[in-house]
Amino acid sequence: MDSLMPLRTTATVAARPGFSFKLLANPRPKKSAFSLSVPTTIFTSYRARNLSQCSPVRAQEDGSAVVSESTIPEKDALKIKEWEVERFRDEIAASQGIKIRRRPTTGPPLHYVGPFEFRMQNEGNTPINILEEIVWHKDKEVAQMKEKKPLLLLKKLLSDVPPTRDFLGALKESFSRTGLPALIAEVKKASPSRGVLRENFNPVEIAKAYERGGAACLSVLTDQKYFQGSFENLEAIRNAGIECPLLCKEFVIEAWQIYYARVKGADAILLIAAVLPDLDIKYMVKICKLLGLTALVEVHDEMEMDRVLGIDGVELIGINNRDLGTFKVDISNTKKLLEGERGERIQEKGIIVVGESGLFTPADIGYVQEAGCKAVLVGESLVKQEDPTKGISELFGKDISC
Numbered sequence: 376m377d378s379l380m381p382l383r384t385t386a387t388v389a390a391r392p393g394f395s396f397k398l399l400a401n402p403r404p405k406k407s408a409f410s411l412s413v414p415t416t417i418f419t420s421y422r423a424r425n426l427s428q429c430s431p432v433r434a435q436e437d438g439s440a441v442v443s444e445s446t447i448p449e450k451d452a453l454k455i456k457e458w459e460v461e462r463f464r465d466e467i468a469a470s471q472g473i474k475i476r477r478r479p480t481t482g483p484p485l486h487y488v489g490p491f492e493f494r495m496q497n498e499g500n501t502p503i504n505i506l507e508e509i510v511w512h513k514d515k516e517v518a519q520m521k522e523k524k525p526l527l528l529l530k531k532l533l534s535d536v537p538p539t540r541d542f543l544g545a546l547k548e549s550f551s552r553t554g555l556p557a558l559i560a561e562v563k564k565a566s567p568s569r570g571v572l573r574e575n576f577n578p579v580e581i582a583k584a585y586e587r588g589g590a591a592c593l594s595v596l597t598d599q600k601y602f603q604g605s606f607e608n609l610e611a612i613r614n615a616g617i618e619c620p621l622l623c624k625e626f627v628i629e630a631w632q633i634y635y636a637r638v639k640g641a642d643a644i645l646l647i648a649a650v651l652p653d654l655d656i657k658y659m660v661k662i663c664k665l666l667g668l669t670a671l672v673e674v675h676d677e678m679e680m681d682r683v684l685g686i687d688g689v690e691l692i693g694i695n696n697r698d699l700g701t702f703k704v705d706i707s708n709t710k711k712l713l714e715g716e717r718g719e720r721i722q723e724k725g726i727i728v729v730g731e732s733g734l735f736t737p738a739d740i741g742y743v744q745e746a747g748c749k750a751v752l753v754g755e756s757l758v759k760q761e762d763p764t765k766g767i768s769e770l771f772g773k774d775i776s777c
């Protein structure tokens with residue numbers, strides 16, 4: 376029993392803002408079977424997650440438990456480390472105001488009271504909203520896709536893909552030609568908030584109709600599960616002779632996806648600040664530059680805007696009027712985020728702002744232009760039109776194709 380230490384101290388672990396629970400913590404053990412630096416929290420997490428079948432945690436009659444480090448198998452020790460890394464990653468994200476957590480790779484935490492074990496509903500294992508659900512699903516999807524096409528292979532394929540087209544340049548050119556916000560028209564079959572938007576959905580025909588109507592660029596949803604999009608759609612549009620630069624509308628959580636999008640014909644890619652911590656955005660913006668892609672960095676609130684304005688190299692910011700957690704759409708969000716100092720900083724930095732979501736009428740376009748947008752991203756109001764080319768003229772109140 377020399378290596379078994381009773382759990383004596385009590386620690387409060389803050390999992391997310393506003394949420395914490397108490398755990399019994401173990402003092403540092405005396406013996407170590409392998410070279411791990413083992414802070415107290417690792418033992419609590421090990422205990423809480425019940426990672427081992429041959430658990431080194433033993434319940435005592437008084438409700439405390441004992442842990443033997445020397446009995447932790449190495450593979451479990453790695454899982455513990457993995458869990459620690461995940462927790463730190465979520466803590467860093469939370470410290471930047473990011474509410475979206477990454478998918479926990481292990482099951483929900485197990486708690487103990489005396490001899491009883493229990494899991495708390497909604498604790499760590501249930502997505503808090505649709506955006507988190509999408510991100511968790513994306514995590515699994517990307518892991519599978521990466522196995523089929525590892526980064527090394529993608530990098531080799533890069534030498535065969537045609538050069539990118541200038542997404543940002545196309546927006547600027549359209550704005551100065553028409554005097555109206557440049558249009559990024561979205562090829563969007565369905566969405567979590569609205570369901571199926573168009574039954575007879577031919578992505579290439581819709582893309583051609585958008586181009587004829589004067590769209591400067593196109594946005595192609597590639598998420599299959601929640602938007603019924605695909606990378607096949609992106610490739611098909613790219614190979615159909617369409618000249619508009621293409622935005623890959625994805626939920627990017629890993630740099631691998633950027634390489635993949637480039638190989639599949641994207642000229643630009645979406646990076647969502649509600650999902651990505653600052654360092655990830657910084658790193659991904661650099662990768663985009665390396666690959667010749669434009670990064671559209673999307674924000675929804677003031678905190679996200681301030682974070683993104685602090686990141687060097689960002690040239691294109693999208694303000695989403697849709698709260699991706701609640702689906703609430705309010706176009707005054709664009710105005711709110713461009714008022715005062717923020718608007719001035721954006722101008723000083725020469726950043727182009729895209730007003731996104733919920734734009735249906737010429738008045739809506741005028742409103743976000745007045746707020747400071749030189750581009751707009753529109754899906755629903757165009758894709759639902761029988762004739763999307765005509766839909767563009769109606770949305771802008773005039774023909775913007777010439």
Ligand SMILES: O=C(O)c1ccccc1NCC(=O)[C@H](O)[C@H](O)COP(=O)(O)O
Pocket residue numbers: 505506561563566567568569695697699702731732733734752753754755756
């Ligand atoms: O559109 C949704 O329901 C949605 C839900 C969760 C995450 C993202 C979502 N949409 C992405 C977009 O922001 C829009 O596709 C895009 O801005 C166009 O919006 P709209 O013109 O309102 O279709």
